[in-house]
Amino acid sequence: MTRTRQAVLALLQRTRQPVSANEIFDQLQQEKVAIDLVTVYRTMHVLKELGLVLQLDLHQEGLSRYELKEGREHHHHIRCQICGLIVDLLLCPLKKVTKLIEQQTQFIVDDHTLEFTGLCPQCQ
Amino acid sequence: MTRTRQAVLALLQRTRQPVSANEIFDQLQQEKVAIDLVTVYRTMHVLKELGLVLQLDLHQEGLSRYELKEGREHHHHIRCQICGLIVDLLLCPLKKVTKLIEQQTQFIVDDHTLEFTGLCPQCQ
C-alpha cells in the first residue's frame, strides 16, 4: 500500500459516485497529487485483485467505473440519462428467472448483468 | 439501397449469430465483395436508422454486434463464455421489477439492459 494507492483509495472513500480512471486522474491532479493515468489503471487492477474495489462497465458509457466494495453484495445500478447519477439497486430480481432460462435454453447460467436507465428525481 | 448495402443485409440474413463490424468486413472480403470497414460502420448506422437492424453491446465484449430486427420485439440474450454462442431470450421479466424500482428510487425508468452468460449445451 503505497502513498499513491492510499490516495486513490481515499478518493474512492470520499466519492459517492462510481468514478472512471480519468475522473480519478483529474481529481488527484486538482488535489496536487502527482499520479500518471497509467498508474491509475494499474492501481485499479491491484485494488480489484485485492477485493477492495468493484469495476462497473455500464452500458453505453464506453469506459469503466470503480466503486469501493465495502460490504456490498451482488447488486445492480440505475443511471440518470441527464445528469449521470448512478444509484445502487440493492435487490436482485433474477434468481427465479435464471432457473427458467436454464430450462428454456439448456445453458448453465453463471452470471448476469442488469442495469436500468431513466430520469432521477432532480432531472424529471 | 445500394449493391454494397444489399450485400451486408444478405449477409445478416444468412448469419444466425449477431455479427460485429469486423466479422462483416472479413466475411465479405472472403466472398470477394469489395467493401471498406468504414463503409460497414456507416452501413450499420443507416440500417439501424431504417429500423432493419438492432445493435447489441454485450457486456465485456468491447465491440458492437448487429442482428436483423425482423419481427423481433424487445428481448435479451445469453452468451456462452466458452464458444461465444449467443441465444435470444424471448421473455422480459422486468415489468414488475421496474415499478418496484421506480418506487424505491424515485427515478422514472425508461430502459434497461439484461444479459446472461454461462455454458451452452455443447460446451458443458
Next chain:
DNA sequence: ATGGTATTTGCAATAGACTTGCAACAATGA
C-alpha cells in the same frame, strides 16, 4: 544505516474499436 532485490511508477509507444474530413465516384432527376 547499507546494499541488494523486488515492486512501483512515469513516459512513450501501442492496441483496438470506432469516427471524421475530404475528395473521388455513382446515382438521381430536371
Next chain:
DNA sequence: TCATTGTTGCAAGTCTATTGCAAATACCAT
C-alpha cells in the same frame, strides 16, 4: 446533359486502455 445529391475509400484522428522499459521507490537481510 448537367447539376445536385448521396455513397464510398482512404487517411488521419479520437478515446479508452494496455505494454515495454528504464528510473525511482520501497522492502528486507545483513
